[in-house]
Structure formats: C-alpha cells, structure tokens
Amino acid sequence: MLSRSSIILNALRPFENTLLDNIKIVTTQQKRTTFILKRKYPPGLHKKSGPPYNEKFKHRHFIYELVEDTKMRKHQPLDVILLNYVEGIGEKGDRVSLKPTFAYNNLLLPGLATYATPENLLKYGRPKDEVRKTTFSSPFVERTMNILSTLLLSVVMNVETPWTVEIWHIRTSFRRAGVYVPEEAITMPEKTISGPNLDYENKEFYVTVTINKQEQVKVRCRIHHFHLNSAKQLPPLDKFYSLPSDPIFPEDKEVLDSMPRHRLYQKATAVWTPKVSY
Structure with missing residues (x-):
C-alpha cells in the first residue's frame, strides 16, 4: 500500500508547480463581530525604576469581562442624496437621513440615491438658491392619498332617531377608523342623505378630502344602521367589505366604480388559479 502511494506521489511531483499555480486564491473577509474585553485580574506591572515583571501569567489573567x-x-442614520423622486421620502436632489438598512436596500441598490459625500453633494445636490420643485405638497401626501383612496369608511347612524349626514358625522367616522381629518378638509356630497332609511343600508357614497389645501382624494363611505338595544339591531353582515354595494345616488356609480377598492375586498374576490406545468 505504501509503495503504491509513493509511486503516485513520484508521478505527480513533476507537476507540483503547475498544480500550485492553478489553485484559486481564497480571500477571507473580516466579520463584524468585534468584542471589547478587559481583564478581570490585571497582571502586575514592573516598577518604573525596578526590574521588569518576569512572572508568568496565571490562569486568572486569562479571565475577561465583556x-x-x-x-x-x-447604527447611526445614513445621509443619502436622492437621484429621483421617491414616494414618502423626498424629491430629486434632497439630502435625507435614513436607517442604513433601509437606505441600502431600497435606495442605494436600486439606484434611487447615492451617498452624501462632498463630491456627490456638488454633483447631485440642489444649490441653496434653487427653488425646490415639488410633485406634492409633502413627501407623505402620496402615501396618504393611497391609504385614503382604498379606505372603506363606515358611517354608523341610528336606526330610530331621525338624522341627516353632516360633516361632523364623517369626521367622527374617520376618527373611529384611526384617521384625523379636520372638518374644513371634508367636502360633502351635493345632495343630502337623511334617515333612518333601511334602503340606504350598506349603500355607498363618497366624500372628498383636501390635504394641505392642495391635493384632493375621494373616500368611499357606507351607511350602517345601529341601535343600542341588541334585540333591535340589524343582523351583522359578515365581511361586509367583500359584499357588492350599490350607490345611494345613481349618478355617482361611475365615480365609485373608478375608485380603488379596499385591500380586503381585493383579497376576498381574488380567484385562485392553480399552476399547471406541462
């Protein structure tokens, strides 16, 4: 067995240099796992005017504390310069500070931003005297409009007491949905909606919300009748957001059909199609 091994090694010896040249150079990268430690029992030090400390380290000298x-x-925020308009962040040329992970994955890698170095500030930054061109009145307006346009606002009214839908009803309904909208930013329908009228139950209308006195977005609303006495309440509608609904005013049907639906409505009405591989 040993003789065969020696024969093979002797046969490969002429190609030793060639084999070593063909080996790929493996590079190692330092991991960011640095721990700062200190000795729990510091070793003795020699005196300034005395002989050096020649005592060997004991086991206790190798005990460390983290x-x-x-x-x-x-991580500190990362400054970047936007190369294009980014929804919810800013306009082209804006310098913004973001979390490093978010900035790297969502802005730097897709090429929507670059590092805020002095060279890039001169190249891509906006001069101080230049007027800032804005697509929206605020970086968060577009995101707010997307949320409000897909919101299905439940307007709950009494089933016995006479009522007329007013602005404060809509403001209260927004507040119950977790959205604060001042009354001066709400535009009601031209026609009044009065009740109680069970023909309006689960029917739709829309209101217009003005953001920062500039942008406008239409919000879908539905009427629901309610009574404090549980015995007189209407039977609850399971997953009402996925049920089809007619407009209260027929002339609003075209506008309501053009508005985006609630995200849960889209999920509930989605048709699953199995993937078939041939």
Missing part, C-alpha cells in the same frame, strides 16, 4: 459587543451598537 465591555461591549459592537454588533449591538445602534
């Missing part, structure tokens, strides 16, 4: 794990440090 001072800081650098992996747990809070």
